[in-house]
Amino acid sequence: xxxVLILGATSDIGIAIAKKFAAEKYNIQLxxxxxxxxxPLQSDIKIRFAVECDLLAFDALQYHTHSLFFENLKPxxxxxxxxxxxxxxxxxxxxxxxxxxxxxxTNYTGAVSIxxxxxxxxxxxxxxxxxxxxxxxGDRGRASKLIYGSSKAAFNAYLSGLRNKCxxxxxxxxTVKPGFVYTRMTENMPLPKLLTSTPVQVADLVYNGFAxxxxxxxxxxxxxxxxxxxxxxxxxxxxxxKL
Amino acid sequence: MKRNIANWGNYPVIxxxxxxxxxxxxxxxxxxxxxxxxxxxxxRCYGDASLAERTISTLKFDKILSFDTANGIFECQSGLxxxxxxxxxxxxxxFLPVTPGTKFITIGGGLASDVHGxxxxxxxxxxxxxxxxDVVLASDQVITCSADLHPDLFEATLGGMGLTGVIxxxxxxxxxxxxxxxxxxxxxxxxxxxxxxxxxxxKDYTYSVAWIDCLKKGKHFxxxxxxxxxxxxxxxxxxxxxxxxxxxxxxxxxNFPFSMPSWVLNKFTVKAFNFLYYSKNFKKEINNLVxxxxxxxxxxxxxxxNRLYGKSGFVQYQFVLPxxxxxxxxxxxxxxxxxxxxxxxxxxxxxxxxxxxxxxPKEGYTLALDFPVRTGLLEFLDELDAIVLKYKGRLYMSKxxxxxxxxxxxxxxxxxKFKRIVKKYNPDGKIRSVQSDRLLITAxx
Numbered sequence: 001x002x003x004v005l006i007l008g009a010t011s012d013i014g015i016a017i018a019k020k021f022a023a024e025k026y027n028i029q030l031x032x033x034x035x036x037x038x039x040p041l042q043s044d045i046k047i048r049f050a051v052e053c054d055l056l057a058f059d060a061l062q063y064h065t066h067s068l069f070f071e072n073l074k075p076x077x078x079x080x081x082x083x084x085x086x087x088x089x090x091x092x093x094x095x096x097x098x099x100x101x102x103x104x105x106t107n108y109t110g111a112v113s114i115x116x117x118x119x120x121x122x123x124x125x126x127x128x129x130x131x132x133x134x135x136x137x138g139d140r141g142r143a144s145k146l147i148y149g150s151s152k153a154a155f156n157a158y159l160s161g162l163r164n165k166c167x168x169x170x171x172x173x174x175t176v177k178p179g180f181v182y183t184r185m186t187e188n189m190p191l192p193k194l195l196t197s198t199p200v201q202v203a204d205l206v207y208n209g210f211a212x213x214x215x216x217x218x219x220x221x222x223x224x225x226x227x228x229x230x231x232x233x234x235x236x237x238x239x240x241x242k243l
Numbered sequence: 244m245k246r247n248i249a250n251w252g253n254y255p256v257i258x259x260x261x262x263x264x265x266x267x268x269x270x271x272x273x274x275x276x277x278x279x280x281x282x283x284x285x286x287r288c289y290g291d292a293s294l295a296e297r298t299i300s301t302l303k304f305d306k307i308l309s310f311d312t313a314n315g316i317f318e319c320q321s322g323l324x325x326x327x328x329x330x331x332x333x334x335x336x337x338f339l340p341v342t343p344g345t346k347f348i349t350i351g352g353g354l355a356s357d358v359h360g361x362x363x364x365x366x367x368x369x370x371x372x373x374x375x376x377d378v379v380l381a382s383d384q385v386i387t388c389s390a391d392l393h394p395d396l397f398e399a400t401l402g403g404m405g406l407t408g409v410i411x412x413x414x415x416x417x418x419x420x421x422x423x424x425x426x427x428x429x430x431x432x433x434x435x436x437x438x439x440x441x442x443x444x445x446k447d448y449t450y451s452v453a454w455i456d457c458l459k460k461g462k463h464f465x466x467x468x469x470x471x472x473x474x475x476x477x478x479x480x481x482x483x484x485x486x487x488x489x490x491x492x493x494x495x496x497x498n499f500p501f502s503m504p505s506w507v508l509n510k511f512t513v514k515a516f517n518f519l520y521y522s523k524n525f526k527k528e529i530n531n532l533v534x535x536x537x538x539x540x541x542x543x544x545x546x547x548x549n550r551l552y553g554k555s556g557f558v559q560y561q562f563v564l565p566x567x568x569x570x571x572x573x574x575x576x577x578x579x580x581x582x583x584x585x586x587x588x589x590x591x592x593x594x595x596x597x598x599x600x601x602x603x604p605k606e607g608y609t610l611a612l613d614f615p616v617r618t619g620l621l622e623f624l625d626e627l628d629a630i631v632l633k634y635k636g637r638l639y640m641s642k643x644x645x646x647x648x649x650x651x652x653x654x655x656x657x658x659x660k661f662k663r664i665v666k667k668y669n670p671d672g673k674i675r676s677v678q679s680d681r682l683l684i685t686a687x688x
Contacts, residue, residue, distance in 0.1 A: 010265070010266070012265070012303070015265070037266050037268075040306035040308055040320060041306055043306065043307060043308050043309060044306035044307045044308075047307045047309070047310045047331065048307060048331055184263060184264075184265065184269070184303070187244065187261075187262060187263060188244045188262075189244065190244060
């Protein structure tokens with residue numbers, strides 16, 4: 001049985017992805033800053049799906065711990081999924097460098113730090129899968145997602161570069177770009193029903209994309225075309241828009 | 244974010260702030276906010292019991308904590324639905340000790356309503372099968388309670404409509420089954436008298452319930468179908484099913500896509516429906532083997548069936564009358580037939596004995612009816628209330644959206660004791676619902 005490492009397992013999407021892979025009979029490693037919080041999820045996964053489920057402490061911002069963290073994984077995961085990320089209030093972030101820095105360091109630097117380590121291992125082994133949960137917000141920078149969007153843009157560029165680097169070693173890298181998702185993080189925002197997916201839908205599509213070895217998936221699929229339009233608005237026009 | 248929410252009857256609709264939690268510390272943070280609230284599960288009570296200006300949704304607090312498959316002890320967080328529980332326990336040879344007519348309720352909501360099922364006369368309500376539970380108080384203190392541990396909190400929480408605190412963890416004793424199938428017997432009764440005789444004759448059956456055509460008058464007054472069932476043994480199964488007796492039923496679901504215009508439902512269409520429903524059973528008696536799904540949850544096969552009653556919604560009216568008040572039952576059924584306000588579903592069941600503080604079931608006849616909301620309905624239900632009171636009956640709070648506080652006082656002799664316990668654990672009334680204010684449990688008049 002193969003093993004999936006889930007980095008950032010306390011988010012709604014992380015929980016849904018863990019359950020989906022467990023339902024498909026993968027052993028699960030749940031990594032989070034406060035792993036004790038995940039004990040109920042651990043028992044739930046073991047009882048429902050009769051697979052192994054381990055809890056691990058992982059802090060995206062403690063880069064120096066990442067090597068040891070990966071080294072200590074037993075067994076080594078066949079699939080590494082990076083889900084962690086923060087989306088702070090942009091106006092606050094603009095005023096407060098600490099918030100900006102934390103957002104960049106979590107969403108980009110932390111992800112690069114741990115995924116570099118996983119990629120090196122997979123390249124050496126000549127097999128493995130890396131999945132990065134990014135966002136459509138990285139497709140084009142705009143005022144309302146200034147820092148978050150740019151951190152995700154950097155993450156997108158990293159994932160596509162990593163896909164290129166890993167290709168010869170038979171290591172698959174998939175970029176996942178969800179649009180709006182109903183989560184605790186968004187429950188106080190009015191979201192357009194048609195454009196918004198549930199964490200369970202995200203998890204199903206991530207699994208299908210993985211099974212079909214897709215490179216980049218948008219969730220839902222039409223976000224690809226929405227973003228295509230947004231990317232093609234000329235900059236002289238775009239800069240005047242309120243998006 | 245404010246949005247409009249309603250429970251299953253789509254009546255009333257309330258503008259509410261609805262927030263959820265995944266971890267206990269998130270629940271604490273929500274409780275600590277200043278504004279009063281009520282916990283809400285899957286919104287399958289019918290009226291206003293889990294409505295308030297602020298609701299805390301338990302739906303993301305839905306993890307299974309332990310399952311002792313040898314002894315049938317199941318422990319989970321309160322937002323887990325019965326549907327989810329069944330998919331885990333049935334293949335392991337266990338079943339819910341008590342289940343209401345829908346599996347789309349959360350277990351926490353089930354305890355707050357102290358739900359009953361077709362086996363009440365044998366197994367009692369769900370509260371009989373609760374080993375212990377955790378209740379998070381308005382002070383955000385967590386109390387584990389059981390029949391021995393904080394028994395006052397335990398008793399007032401079972402059937403207490405969420406007013407003592409937020410039920411967060413539940414430990415249940417399950418029922419052993421050998422197969423996932425039900426040996427079903429359906430018997431047609433020409434009238435109410437025959438039906439009551441049949442209930443008596445078949446009282447040893449674990450599961451029993453009857454559907455009544457409320458619109459029939461004269462010698463067919465109360466014509467009905469009695470549905471009985473037992474969990475099937477492996478020996479009852481046809482050969483090809485014996486290899487996998489605990490198989491889960493396939494998920495076939497229809498969706499009622501839109502709200503029906505309210506004029507569609509009238510005396511004639513309901514009569515036609517009732518005629519077809521009664522006549523579909525061609526023979527006097529049918530004996531067959533069915534999956535647990537159609538037996539326990541016939542309406543769950545149609546998602547959003549509540550849209551049948553149109554945008555203005557419906558009220559479910561469920562009362563219980565003592566066994567010696569059979570004339571009361573007849574009087575109420577006559578009133579309904581005269582008014583021509585009959586519903587598709589009128590469900591009759593005989594409750595066994597139950598002693599509890601605030602739970603609905605007590606020994607007697609319980610009848611549940613749906614009435615589409617229209618002018619004159621509330622006045623008509625007040626008239627029915629008067630009959631229920633005359634015969635010393637009471638109403639089910641989980642279904643209720645409109646009863647007057649006096650009705651609750653008259654029906655529940657231990658109400659004052661219940662209020663005192665609510666006051667002890669929820670002293671400032673921070674936990675309150677539209678219903679608890681309407682019924683003057685949390686609000687003073």
